[in-house]
Amino acid sequence: MKREEILKLLEDVGAVRQGHFELSSGLHSATYIQCALVLQHPPFAEQLGRALADEFRDLKPACVVSPALGGVIIGHEAGRALGVRAIFVERDRSGQMALRRGFELNPGERVLVVEDVWTTGGSTRETIGVVEQSGGLAVAAGAIIDRSNGKVDLNVPARALLDLSVPSYEAGDCPQCRAGTIAQRPGSRHLRATP
Ligand code: ZN
Numbered sequence: 001m002k003r004e005e006i007l008k009l010l011e012d013v014g015a016v017r018q019g020h021f022e023l024s025s026g027l028h029s030a031t032y033i034q035c036a037l038v039l040q041h042p043p044f045a046e047q048l049g050r051a052l053a054d055e056f057r058d059l060k061p062a063c064v065v066s067p068a069l070g071g072v073i074i075g076h077e078a079g080r081a082l083g084v085r086a087i088f089v090e091r092d093r094s095g096q097m098a099l100r101r102g103f104e105l106n107p108g109e110r111v112l113v114v115e116d117v118w119t120t121g122g123s124t125r126e127t128i129g130v131v132e133q134s135g136g137l138a139v140a141a142g143a144i145i146d147r148s149n150g151k152v153d154l155n156v157p158a159r160a161l162l163d164l165s166v167p168s169y170e171a172g173d174c175p176q177c178r179a180g181t182i183a184q185r186p187g188s189r190h191l192r193a194t195p
Contacts (some may be wrong), residue, residue, distance in 0.1 A: 017031070062163040065136070
């Protein structure tokens with residue numbers, strides 16, 4: 001899929017939101033990309049998953065691992081397109097990302113880490129850490145959107161389908177906070193795992 005096609009798709013479904021947001025990374029921004037609004041349409045999810053799979057097929061991943069919740073659907077679709085399993089990490093009761101539900105990696109298993117949006121790439125970095133602690137080999141990372149302004153640094157080959165440079169700020173430097181409005185938290189980072 002071309003960059004323009006992806007951007008048009010996001011805009012058509014209303015996934016590009018304007019307001020005052022606290023992103024999962026903790027940064028504040030006037031723009032939030034709600035990928036769930038694209039991924040709620042299975043044909044679009046399938047199309048994006050196939051596009052990501054095509055970027056990384058040469059690396060022969062044997063499993064896709066995604067951070068919950070945002071990465072689960074796109075990871076599943078990438079796994080489908082690659083013909084491999086798709087599992088996810090989620091926060092445990094201490095707030096650490098972990099493989100739960102009996103998910104396991106085989107020693108040296110080649111893993112593609114997939115998520116929806118990179119702002120700082122923090123969730124993907126944590127996921128790569130879990131993959132490595134679990135004996136897997138993270139061969140690459142992919143996302144639908146990179147909004148890090150090229151700053152994401154993951155120590156593995158990393159590519160997003162769409163680079164979308166939109167400003168984000170530390171809370172202390174946020175112009176909208178200074179103007180006195182309260183940031184909304186649309187992400188899932190603040191949800192905690194139930195026992
Ligand atoms: Zn703010």
